[in-house]
Amino acid sequence: MLVERAHPPQGQMIAVDGARLHVIDLGPRGTTGPPVVVLHGASSNLEVMRPLGERLAKTRRVILIDRPGHGWSTREHFSDSTPQPQARMIAQALQQLGIGRAVVVAHSWASALALRIALDHPRPRRRARVAGAGRLSPGRAASASTTTP
Numbered sequence: 001m002l003v004e005r006a007h008p009p010q011g012q013m014i015a016v017d018g019a020r021l022h023v024i025d026l027g028p029r030g031t032t033g034p035p036v037v038v039l040h041g042a043s044s045n046l047e048v049m050r051p052l053g054e055r056l057a058k059t060r061r062v063i064l065i066d067r068p069g070h071g072w073s074t075r076e077h078f079s080d081s082t083p084q085p086q087a088r089m090i091a092q093a094l095q096q097l098g099i100g101r102a103v104v105v106a107h108s109w110a111s112a113l114a115l116r117i118a119l120d121h122p123r124p125r126r127r128a129r130v131a132g133a134g135r136l137s138p139g140r141a142a143s144a145s146t147t148t149p
Contacts, residue, residue, distance in 0.1 A: 009022050012025070013072070016089045018076045018077065019073060019074050019075045020074045021065055021089060022066040024046060027056070027058070034101045034102050034103055035061035036053075036062045036063070037063045037099070038053045039106045039110035042108060044070065049064055056105075063099065067110065068086050086116075087113060088120065090113075091117060
């Protein structure tokens, strides 16, 4: 497609079970704090989180990820659009990048994903939810606190 040629992916593609994830790795390596993983919400892509990621990357390693089926990332099955399979895929990508513990910053829908990552893959050191939904409800999102220790 013309649009795809005009705007190619800016990062690397990481193959995981059920998807290829588009990942942009920013900032210095070897900082004292853990890397920051930034996850976008529903119906968007990592570009909406890039300004925040670039600001954080002044002092930290920052990983921006297009969630499976969004932006440049793929997914094999529509059923992989829920938090549990996406958490597995993201954990696999982080493992391939050599990232153990991380701070996870999640916007909107990705807050449920961040909670799933914490439950299934207890790597995150901390989580920050920005305008987050803590649980998914038919027809509406439940409110959630903005940060968790």
